Amino acid sequence: MEQIRWQQRFSNLTKAFHKLERGLELFNFEVYLEKRQELKENIDSEKEHYLMLELEQLDLDREGIIQRFEYTYELFLNTIKDFMEYHGEPRENFKGSRTILSLALQKNIIEDHDKWRKMVQSRNDMSHTYNEEVADEVTSNIIDIYFPLMQKLYGYLKKEYEK
Numbered sequence: 001m002e003q004i005r006w007q008q009r010f011s012n013l014t015k016a017f018h019k020l021e022r023g024l025e026l027f028n029f030e031v032y033l034e035k036r037q038e039l040k041e042n043i044d045s046e047k048e049h050y051l052m053l054e055l056e057q058l059d060l061d062r063e064g065i066i067q068r069f070e071y072t073y074e075l076f077l078n079t080i081k082d083f084m085e086y087h088g089e090p091r092e093n094f095k096g097s098r099t100i101l102s103l104a105l106q107k108n109i110i111e112d113h114d115k116w117r118k119m120v121q122s123r124n125d126m127s128h129t130y131n132e133e134v135a136d137e138v139t140s141n142i143i144d145i146y147f148p149l150m151q152k153l154y155g156y157l158k159k160e161y162e163k
Contacts, residue, residue: 004086006082009082021147024142035054062135066126070127080104080109084100084104089103110152115146
């Protein structure tokens with residue numbers, strides 16, 4: 001049986017979503033912040049080289065969460081675009097992430113447009129600049145705001161996929 005484009009995209013989204021979910025299960029942001037602070041305070045000691053390596057590993061863990069968020073976000077955006085197109089929305093109505101989200105809100109595919117717009121902004125902030133404080137804020141938002149929004153949308157799309 002030939003699979004519909006949005007369903008194909010959803011299959012890829014499922015893999016990415018579960019990778020992000022697993023990463024968030026393994027990553028403890030509070031512990032990361034505490035450990036990073038502790039390492040920075042002790043960086044002048046005779047163990048400086050080892051502390052720098054440990055700090056680098058911690059940063060890689062956080063960056064991995066951000067990277068998983070970025071590609072999962074992109075797959076969500078493309079999946080809902082394909083889903084709406086499958087259900088009759090003309091392709092020319094999709095002018096970018098903001099219009100896709102506005103249409104998804106109108107069609108009750110997503111809720112809380114303001115939080116989704118904030119997610120778009122965070123995605124753009126992380127792809128255009130790197131700043132430690134912004135990365136911390138985005139990581140916190142991924143955990144507290146964005147992933148729960150993604151979970152809700154994933155549940156909606158999964159129900160539609162299983163119909």
